[in-house]
Amino acid sequence: MTEQKLSDTQTGPGMDRAAEPAPSGPGGPAGPAVPGPEAIAALxxxxxxxxxxxxxxxxxxxxxxxxxxxxxxxxxxxxxxxxxxxxxxxxxxxxxxxxxxxxxxxxxxxxxxxxxxxxxxxxxxxxxxxxxxxxxxxxxxxxxxxxxxxxxxxxxxxxxxxxxxxxxxxxxxxxxxxxxxxxxxxxxxxxxxxxxxxxxxxxxxxxxxxxxxxxxxxxxxxxxxxxxxxxxxxxxxxxxxxxxxxxxxxxxxxxxxxxxxxxxxxxxxxxxxxxxxxxxxxxxxxxxxxxxxxxxxxxxxxxxxxxxxxxxxxxxxxxxxxxxxxxxxxxxxxxxxxxxxxxxxxxxxxxxxxxxxxxxxxxxxxxxxxxxxxxxxxxxxxxxxxxxxxxxxxxxxxxxxxxxxxxxxxxxxxxxxxxxxxxxxxxxxxxxxxxxxxxLATADEGGLQVHLYGEATLTAAVAGRPVRLEMRTDYPWQGRVELTVGGEAGQSGPWTLALRVPSWCEAYSVSVGEETVRAPAADGYVRLTRVWTPGTTVVLDLDMPVRQVSAHPRVDAVRGCVTLARGPLVYCLEQADLPPGVVLEDVRLAPAAPITAAHRDDLPGAPVVLSARGVLADAHDPLYTSGASRERTNTPLTLTAVPYFLWGNRTEGPMRVWIPLATTG
Amino acid sequence: MTEQKLSDTQTGPGMDRAAEPAPSGPGGPAGPAVPGPEAIAALxxxxxxxxxxxxxxxxxxxxxxxxxxxxxxxxxxxxxxxxxxxxxxxxxxxxxxxxxxxxxxxxxxxxxxxxxxxxxxxxxxxxxxxxxxxxxxxxxxxxxxxxxxxxxxxxxxxxxxxxxxxxxxxxxxxxxxxxxxxxxxxxxxxxxxxxxxxxxxxxxxxxxxxxxxxxxxxxxxxxxxxxxxxxxxxxxxxxxxxxxxxxxxxxxxxxxxxxxxxxxxxxxxxxxxxxxxxxxxxxxxxxxxxxxxxxxxxxxxxxxxxxxxxxxxxxxxxxxxxxxxxxxxxxxxxxxxxxxxxxxxxxxxxxxxxxxxxxxxxxxxxxxxxxxxxxxxxxxxxxxxxxxxxxxxxxxxxxxxxxxxxxxxxxxxxxxxxxxxxxxxxxxxxxxxxxxxxxLATADEGGLQVHLYGEATLTAAVAGRPVRLEMRTDYPWQGRVELTVGGEAGQSGPWTLALRVPSWCEAYSVSVGEETVRAPAADGYVRLTRVWTPGTTVVLDLDMPVRQVSAHPRVDAVRGCVTLARGPLVYCLEQADLPPGVVLEDVRLAPAAPITAAHRDDLPGAPVVLSARGVLADAHDPLYTSGASRERTNTPLTLTAVPYFLWGNRTEGPMRVWIPLATTG
Missing domain, CATH: 1.50.10 (Glycosyltransferase)
Structure with missing residues (x-):
């Protein structure tokens, strides 16, 4: 093992060991740290x-x-x-x-x-x-x-x-x-x-x-x-x-x-x-x-x-x-x-x-x-x-x-x-x-950082003591994440649990045990530092409203369009959710109307879909017409947007992530 | 020549003989007509x-x-x-x-x-x-x-x-x-x-x-x-x-x-x-x-x-x-x-x-x-x-x-x-x-058809007599076309001079000699039928205002944009006409402001350029932002559009035909 070079320090090398080097076999603990003198690593x-x-x-x-x-x-x-x-x-x-x-x-x-x-x-x-x-x-x-x-x-x-x-x-x-x-x-x-x-x-x-x-x-x-x-x-x-x-x-x-x-x-x-x-x-x-x-x-x-x-x-x-x-x-x-x-x-x-x-x-x-x-x-x-x-x-x-x-x-x-x-x-x-x-998570000398949320159990050494983190969440369908600290967390002295607040999230709350805490995110993470009592549950509740996402004005290809998103998920429209005969490219989103998240049972794997108001654009124009476009819209319709990752799992057909906003009535 | 198959009749074959078959050498007359029984040809x-x-x-x-x-x-x-x-x-x-x-x-x-x-x-x-x-x-x-x-x-x-x-x-x-x-x-x-x-x-x-x-x-x-x-x-x-x-x-x-x-x-x-x-x-x-x-x-x-x-x-x-x-x-x-x-x-x-x-x-x-x-x-x-x-x-x-x-x-x-x-x-x-x-032009048994306009002299047989057409025009820079009938036009009996009214043209006038005539276009052509006196001048004056051209609403790639056109010419913006440091993709056209055609001496080959009012969009957004785009525009600027066919003849640099319309003040 003399050539082995492992690290658990902030400056130690730690790149892409999706698993920490585990010479003792699967599930084994991380090895000893021998960071190179010149190495750079935060986590x-x-x-x-x-x-x-x-x-x-x-x-x-x-x-x-x-x-x-x-x-x-x-x-x-x-x-x-x-x-x-x-x-x-x-x-x-x-x-x-x-x-x-x-x-x-x-x-x-x-x-x-x-x-x-x-x-x-x-x-x-x-x-x-x-x-x-x-x-x-x-x-x-x-x-x-x-x-x-x-x-x-x-x-x-x-x-x-x-x-x-x-x-x-x-x-x-x-x-x-x-x-x-x-x-x-x-x-x-x-x-x-x-x-x-x-x-x-x-x-x-x-x-x-x-x-x-x-x-x-x-x-x-x-x-x-x-x-x-x-x-x-x-x-x-x-x-x-x-x-x-x-x-x-x-x-x-x-x-x-x-x-x-x-x-x-x-x-x-x-x-x-x-x-x-x-x-x-x-x-x-x-x-x-x-x-x-x-x-x-x-x-x-x-x-x-x-x-x-x-x-x-x-x-x-x-x-x-x-x-x-x-x-x-x-x-x-x-x-x-x-x-x-x-x-x-x-x-x-x-x-x-x-x-x-x-x-x-x-x-x-x-x-x-x-x-x-x-x-x-x-x-x-x-x-x-x-x-x-x-x-x-x-x-x-x-x-x-x-x-x-x-x-x-x-x-x-x-x-x-x-x-x-x-x-x-x-x-x-x-x-x-x-x-x-x-x-999902990393460690540094000060504690643990959770980057991605999901139903999971983590174990990691903090100050040399095995700490356990039980994560319970319906993420990304819901923004509430419960993390229960366990293991020998209490024997590690004070350490910091860092929880990422995603950049899409504009409001959230944090509680530790029964207590709501003020926890402003710094550089994208809420950092909770304390001596942790095993059994303590931290709740991070990320507001997850439906968002209309716009692209930079220089992205010509989606001018006048928005993407619907909720939490980390981008949504899309699919032909399967449109009335028969409607051409997807004629669908416009009514800009002012509310867009709601709705539970849906009949779409395996997508319990949350989005519901929005749309209208159909008149498609009877020639390819080019003189005069600034005065798009005519008429038939209103209800739009259903499904998570992009699930598109194409029903019938084969058109799909679009970027939805044009109606420019008239 | 027994195998030669030539035509000057309406039903005769006439495809892509950009020159009529001219067995007697360049400039020779069109040959005799031997149309095949099954051939189709209008012109x-x-x-x-x-x-x-x-x-x-x-x-x-x-x-x-x-x-x-x-x-x-x-x-x-x-x-x-x-x-x-x-x-x-x-x-x-x-x-x-x-x-x-x-x-x-x-x-x-x-x-x-x-x-x-x-x-x-x-x-x-x-x-x-x-x-x-x-x-x-x-x-x-x-x-x-x-x-x-x-x-x-x-x-x-x-x-x-x-x-x-x-x-x-x-x-x-x-x-x-x-x-x-x-x-x-x-x-x-x-x-x-x-x-x-x-x-x-x-x-x-x-x-x-x-x-x-x-x-x-x-x-x-x-x-x-x-x-x-x-x-x-x-x-x-x-x-x-x-x-x-x-x-x-x-x-x-x-x-x-x-x-x-x-x-x-x-x-x-x-x-x-x-x-x-x-x-x-x-x-x-x-x-x-x-x-x-x-x-x-x-x-x-x-x-x-x-x-x-x-x-x-x-x-x-x-x-x-x-x-x-x-x-x-x-x-x-x-x-x-x-x-x-x-x-x-x-x-x-x-x-x-x-x-x-x-x-x-x-x-x-x-x-x-x-x-x-x-x-x-x-x-x-x-x-x-x-x-x-x-x-x-x-x-x-x-x-x-x-x-x-x-x-x-x-x-x-x-x-x-x-x-x-x-x-x-x-x-x-x-x-x-x-x-x-x-x-430029074709013939049929009823007369001549002019399809493209330019400074030219045409000669063609009409009812077996050589007819001459002198075309004088500054087309496409101006819409006025003068056509003077000559040759043996008078000996051909009544025949029809058909002049194309381009689909981009919404208004035009026609005069024959001193007389303004009502000449509604049918199927895209003004047809003037008479016994032509040599020396008669027909003037077709095509209105040539600057047009904003829009694309069909399904052309996603140019949503919210217009092309500037005048006559048959499409115009474009070039970096060479923008103030230093302006990024072309930030330029917006002020939708309501008038766009004028202007004479320009310093641009070889383009006597007519277009002048329009523009504004610059704020380009400080991140690539994606939550919320429907509320594009902010500020600095006003004067835009010059040059004929597309001339782009890239000055310095190398960005160019665009489709110009986004400003969506805010």
């Missing part, structure tokens, strides 16, 4: 085994659905789509010609990572355990003698190994293998998998390290993976290589073809770039790696660069659902304020990557704005990507499916599909949902 | 040699600029970019490895077509004549023994000949070769070129004809080209093959790969399809071919299908500039009313193809709406694609270049580029501009 993560999400709640329900439906579905599809067969061929055990995308291995790695997080919180699923055991053994057999592991470049194109850094995704696949091994290391004991990953990582250090070639991968992922592997193992060359990959960007190594350097985030050095650009998922994974390296090396300018890009991304290029990437072409970020709802590419993986990037920034800085964006993404852009049954997925997540939409391609599908030829998104959802417990 | 085209566009006018200035700048520029670039070298290699005369796109020959063919139209109206340019002579001779030498002519599949990939109908563009290139030969046949004598084209066309009939393979080309063009070659030669197998290519569509021959059948307009048979779809240029060329075949074979259901698709395209998917294709991805049509100004792909070639399609429909039906759309396209979408100096071009023609636009790719360029790696657009502009005279 320390809890392990996935320290938080139990109860399935009665929405987040806990998603986690359970992920375990029971999404994960087995992914495993089935890896087998059916040939991903497992590719690795068997690489191991010399089968005759299957290479099948699928050349980066198909990454789907296996991500599913494996998901399975490892899942088993780390809820061991005992024999089928999942068998998948892990078989897959780890297969990876070990498919690994080449020198440590190389990639079925495409072993089976289909061995002569191309390391030859096409722009497109080969070799380091991207290696990164996901390493992330699986890190999950295995934190959420359970997976020495074989860790050994496979380290052998490959050692090969990377040899080839790409200080004495090696100057190349970077066209698709980031390896940067954050190597930093994570360093955290797990303490082996410094991994971190140094991650940093080297970052430093090599912006020097003309990528994007000489039609896609150009911006697509690959290679147009400027990472410390100088001022705008997010290019392929959104690549940009966001790269940013996660930037934060990882920054905090582990104490590189404040690099952290500043990441935060500067955060401001650019979240002030000018993020959808109200938390989705990123407004262009189908190149799956890319657009210009500032270019946020079309209908052609939102909004790739599922980009929302997940944004969640992971914000998590890293939250740990590094403790700033609530990052938790706000995690919440926005997980309840909207990420959640909408999965069907209610957990077995169908969106790749692209538009905010408006137009009447007459003719999308049949995978990237503009009008309905969730069971699998994709480029299946990056489904297993990415699986690994996020499986590790969800790890993102 | 008969004049030859390019029958209309002289004077360079003092805007259209005539464009034609001259095309001759003096664009065409020589294209010729230079064909040489510099390797297109000529490719054909030399195919002729066995050089060592140049194949260079450029695999359909690079089509750029040569289109430039050749442009040169032939140009020489047909204005012979005597020795350099252009040399280009034609050299190129025709080179094409003859590059042609294979069996008639095949395509440098890529001769030089670079002979084993792939006819192997990849989806992507090879072999028939597309053949089509452009044939179009050049047709131009040569109509605008001058080019027997060698016609022979080359016919040898290739005969090979196509042999391979793809009734006894041949069932294949179609992924990129339409051959359909209209073969119909045109039939018109020139009267050789029926060309027309039958064009029809066969149409009939074979929609039966699963194309689009088995990632692009799918819609991209290739192969998802439904052409007579059944109800919406324009897929790659916009391909769709529009196909539609031109549908009209050609319909009118030549008397196929009313096919013509109906084309008109039905016209309604779909022009009522739901056309930009206010006349541009088509709202998606960068796949260069495609979007969903109905999906018309984002910033991400308008609006390929130059699509606007040209739309112009050609509308011309065919105008000739077939005589309906003014088709001339209206020709006018919209030529003055806006097409014209904007060329720089003021005629030597730079847009491929994509957005209606909004955002502040902060980072486009560097050819398809999202922030400024016109001198040439393109896929250089389809510049020579396409050249061939349209060179043939422009042919689109």
């Amino acid at each position: 320390r993560p809890l392990g996935v085994d320290q938080v139990r999400l109860h399935p009665e709640g929405l987040l806990g329900g998603w986690r359970r659905r992920n375990a029971e439906d999404t994960l087995p579905h992914c495993v089935d599809n890896l087998r059916g789509s040939g991903n497992i067969g590719n690795l068997q061929a690489a191991a010399g055990e089968g005759e299957q010609p290479f099948t699928g995308m050349w980066f198909a291995d990454s789907d296996v790695h991500k599913t494996l990572e998901a399975a490892l997080w899942e088993l780390g919180t809820s061991p005992g699923d024999a089928s999942l355990e068998a998948f892990v055991e078989d897959t780890v053994a297969l990876l070990a057999r498919a690994q080449q003698a020198d440590g190389y592991l990639n079925s495409y470049f072993t089976v289909a194109a061995p002569e191309e190994r390391w030859r096409r850094p722009d497109w080969a995704h070799e380091l991207y696949c290696a990164g996901h293998l390493i992330q699986a091994a890190v999950a295995g290391g934190r959420a359970g004991a997976q020495p074989v998998l860790l050994s496979v990953a380290r052998r490959f990582a050692d090969l990377l250090v040899e080839r790409f390290g200080p004495d090696g070639v100057e190349e970077v991968c066209g698709h980031p992922e390896i940067e954050t993976a190597l930093a994570e592997l360093y955290r797990l193992t303490g082996h410094r060359p991994y971190l140094d290589l991650a940093r080297r990959f970052l430093d090599l960007r912006g020097h003309g190594l990528l994007g000489r073809g039609r896609f150009g350097p911006r697509y690959h985030q290679d147009h400027q050095p990472v410390r100088e770039v001022r705008e997010v650009a290019g392929h959104a998922v690549r940009q966001l994974y790269l940013l996660a790696g930037m934060v990882d390296v920054a905090v582990e090396t104490g590189d404040l300018p690099l952290l500043d660069a990441a935060e500067r890009l955060w401001v650019d991304a979240f002030h000018t290029r993020t959808y109200v659902t938390g989705a990123h990437g407004s262009r189908h072409r190149d799956e890319a970020y657009g210009d500032p304020y270019e946020l079309p709802p209908d052609r939102a590419y909004a790739e599922t993986c980009a929302a997940i990557a944004s969640f992971q990037w914000n998590w890293r920034l939250l740990l590094a800085t403790g700033r609530a704005r990052y938790a706000d964006e995690m919440e926005r993404a997980v309840y909207n852009a990420v959640a909408a990507a999965v069907s209610a049954d957990g077995r169908r997925f969106f790749y692209s997540n538009p905010l408006h499916l137009r009447t007459g939409h003719a999308g049949s391609g995978e990237e503009e599908a009008a309905r969730r599909l069971p699998w994709y030829s480029c299946a990056c998104c489904p297993p990415n959802i699986a690994r996020l949902m499986a590790s969800l417990p790890g993102y | 008969r085209p004049l030859g390019v040699d029958q209309v002289r566009l004077h360079p003092e006018g805007l259209l005539g200035g464009w034609r001259r600029r095309n001759a003096e700048d664009t065409l020589p520029h294209c010729v230079d670039n064909l040489r510099g970019s390797g297109n000529i070298g490719n054909l030399q290699a195919a002729a066995g005369e050089g060592e140049q490895p194949f260079t450029g796109m695999w359909f690079a020959d089509s750029d040569v063919h289109k430039t050749l077509e442009a040169a032939l139209w140009e020489l047909g109206t204005s012979p005597g340019d020795a350099s252009l004549e040399a280009f034609v002579e050299d190129t025709v001779a080179l094409l003859a030498r590059a042609q294979q023994a069996d008639g095949y002519l395509n440098s890529y599949f001769t030089v670079a990939a002979p084993e792939e000949r006819w192997r990849r109908p989806d992507w090879a563009h072999e028939l597309y290139c053949a089509g452009h070769l044939i179009q050049a030969a047709v131009a040569g046949g109509r605008a001058g004598a080019q027997p060698v070129l016609l022979s080359v084209a016919r040898r290739f066309a005969d090979l196509l009939v042999e391979r793809f004809g009734p006894d041949g393979v069932e294949e179609v080309c992924g990129h339409p063009e051959i359909e209209t080209a073969l119909a045109e070659l039939y018109r020139l030669t009267g050789h029926r197998p060309y027309l039958d093959l064009a029809r066969r290519f149409l009939d074979l569509r929609g039966h699963g021959l194309l689009g088995r790969g990632r692009f799918g059948p819609r991209y290739h307009q192969d998802h439904q048979p052409v007579r059944e399809v109800r919406e324009v779809a897929g790659h916009a240029v391909r769709q529009l060329y196909l539609l031109a071919g549908m009209v050609d075949v319909a009118v030549e074979t008397g196929d009313l259901p096919l013509l109906d299908a084309a008109e039905r698709l016209w309604v779909d395209a022009f009522h739901t998917r056309t930009y206010v500039t006349g541009a088509h294709g709202s998606r960068h991805r796949d260069e495609a049509y979007g969903d109905p009313y999906e018309l984002p100004p910033d991400r308008a792909y609006a390929e130059t070639c699509a606007a040209i193809a739309s112009f050609q399609w509308n011309w065919r429909l105008l000739l077939a039906t005589g309906r003014a709406r088709y001339a209206d759309e020709m006018e919209r396209a030529v003055y806006n979408a097409v014209a904007a694609a060329v720089s003021a100096d005629g030597r730079r071009f847009f491929y994509s023609n957005p209606l909004h270049l955002r502040t902060g636009h980072a486009g560097s790719g050819e398809e999202e360029a922030a400024r016109r580029l001198p040439w393109y790696s896929c250089a389809c657009c510049p020579p396409n502009i050249a061939r349209l501009m060179a043939s422009l005279p042919g689109y």
Whole structure:
């Protein structure tokens, strides 16, 4: 364990240990702290085994659905789509010609990572355990003698190994293998998998390290993976290589073809770039790696660069659902304020990557704005990507499916599909949902911080004593959260329970026991400091009125529209709730009329829908008319808005998040 | 000449003979009429040699600029970019490895077509004549023994000949070769070129004809080209093959790969399809071919299908500039009313193809709406694609270049580029501009019809007597058009001069000689029937107030915005006319304030600009805020709008056609 580097202090490294490193196995306590002298960190993560999400709640329900439906579905599809067969061929055990995308291995790695997080919180699923055991053994057999592991470049194109850094995704696949091994290391004991990953990582250090070639991968992922592997193992060359990959960007190594350097985030050095650009998922994974390296090396300018890009991304290029990437072409970020709802590419993986990037920034800085964006993404852009049954997925997540939409391609599908030829998104959802417990709360030397609310039980060490927090809430349907302190809370001396007040919340109340307390939020958190008597219940009651949300005036695409929201949830209109024959694009919201939240029994998974007054616009105009538009509205109608994350679970049909306001009567 | 099939009757074939077939050479009279029994045609085209566009006018200035700048520029670039070298290699005369796109020959063919139209109206340019002579001779030498002519599949990939109908563009290139030969046949004598084209066309009939393979080309063009070659030669197998290519569509021959059948307009048979779809240029060329075949074979259901698709395209998917294709991805049509100004792909070639399609429909039906759309396209979408100096071009023609636009790719360029790696657009502009005279007016058995106004002299036979029409106007800057009748007009008996009243015009007056006449427009034309005394001047005075144009309420992307227009011209705001530091997206138009047309000397080529009152919106909001937008506006400012076709000719910078209306004081 001499190389292990763990932390529970404010300055210790703590990035993306969705589970605290848990060398003693799943559910084990966090290890001893050996923070590096230069590391930056405000908050320390809890392990996935320290938080139990109860399935009665929405987040806990998603986690359970992920375990029971999404994960087995992914495993089935890896087998059916040939991903497992590719690795068997690489191991010399089968005759299957290479099948699928050349980066198909990454789907296996991500599913494996998901399975490892899942088993780390809820061991005992024999089928999942068998998948892990078989897959780890297969990876070990498919690994080449020198440590190389990639079925495409072993089976289909061995002569191309390391030859096409722009497109080969070799380091991207290696990164996901390493992330699986890190999950295995934190959420359970997976020495074989860790050994496979380290052998490959050692090969990377040899080839790409200080004495090696100057190349970077066209698709980031390896940067954050190597930093994570360093955290797990303490082996410094991994971190140094991650940093080297970052430093090599912006020097003309990528994007000489039609896609150009911006697509690959290679147009400027990472410390100088001022705008997010290019392929959104690549940009966001790269940013996660930037934060990882920054905090582990104490590189404040690099952290500043990441935060500067955060401001650019979240002030000018993020959808109200938390989705990123407004262009189908190149799956890319657009210009500032270019946020079309209908052609939102909004790739599922980009929302997940944004969640992971914000998590890293939250740990590094403790700033609530990052938790706000995690919440926005997980309840909207990420959640909408999965069907209610957990077995169908969106790749692209538009905010408006137009009447007459003719999308049949995978990237503009009008309905969730069971699998994709480029299946990056489904297993990415699986690994996020499986590790969800790890993102609810953090610790620091002063106490505990709760960032996301849900039915859950947390245990964490505070001043060396095990403290327990029982969270009871119907969040996000209701804003009331009860937290009961337990365990040895009383023996920890005074400590601070910090509760996030989401940025959408304008009024709230706090009581401790029977007593209502004045607790002004500072920097997005209510902080309650005292010697806690076990059994004390804190109630945070967040006002949750229906909100009309407007976009910045420069967002041309939604001028004159509002989004309906309540709590963290964005709502939408669906064709299924409109009278027959009404075209969704003709619906207008009556601006002054009240919008109410209503209980609804007949819509599984959405106990709260919104009810509003609308009118229909006259659609008999020609395409262009002289004279300023004097839109005529007539027929009044009652509108029902349902949570965006649930759209497309009834009949297939048009949907829109941004609703035009009626401009006349 | 027995196979020649010409017409000057109302029912005779007359499609896209921008010049009437002129077997006796440029400037020669229209030939005798041998209309096929089944042909459909309302109007008969004049030859390019029958209309002289004077360079003092805007259209005539464009034609001259095309001759003096664009065409020589294209010729230079064909040489510099390797297109000529490719054909030399195919002729066995050089060592140049194949260079450029695999359909690079089509750029040569289109430039050749442009040169032939140009020489047909204005012979005597020795350099252009040399280009034609050299190129025709080179094409003859590059042609294979069996008639095949395509440098890529001769030089670079002979084993792939006819192997990849989806992507090879072999028939597309053949089509452009044939179009050049047709131009040569109509605008001058080019027997060698016609022979080359016919040898290739005969090979196509042999391979793809009734006894041949069932294949179609992924990129339409051959359909209209073969119909045109039939018109020139009267050789029926060309027309039958064009029809066969149409009939074979929609039966699963194309689009088995990632692009799918819609991209290739192969998802439904052409007579059944109800919406324009897929790659916009391909769709529009196909539609031109549908009209050609319909009118030549008397196929009313096919013509109906084309008109039905016209309604779909022009009522739901056309930009206010006349541009088509709202998606960068796949260069495609979007969903109905999906018309984002910033991400308008609006390929130059699509606007040209739309112009050609509308011309065919105008000739077939005589309906003014088709001339209206020709006018919209030529003055806006097409014209904007060329720089003021005629030597730079847009491929994509957005209606909004955002502040902060980072486009560097050819398809999202922030400024016109001198040439393109896929250089389809510049020579396409050249061939349209060179043939422009042919689109101004038509004839039928009852008289003459003027569709587009400009400084020009027309000569045409009316009742067998040569009639002359002198057109004097400052159109489109002013709405007054003077037409003086001359020639042997008086000997023709009574005939009808039909003058188009554009759909944008709400009031106009007409006088004949000294007399103001009541002349209500019927179906978009004022029709003046009388025995014309030579020297009589008709004045059509079209009111040309500044218009605020609104889009259909379903066009979400421009809600709350108007376009400023005057006459046929769409105007735009450019950064160059804003005070320093003002962000274009913050500019609002004061809705009630008058907008005036003003003379302007300092803007070359735009004597009339528009002046309006604006205000600036407060841009200090976060990206999303709770509460319906209550946009705050403050600083008033004077706005100058310039013709869209002239944008980007001063400094590079943001531009917008759709201007948001201020919603508050």
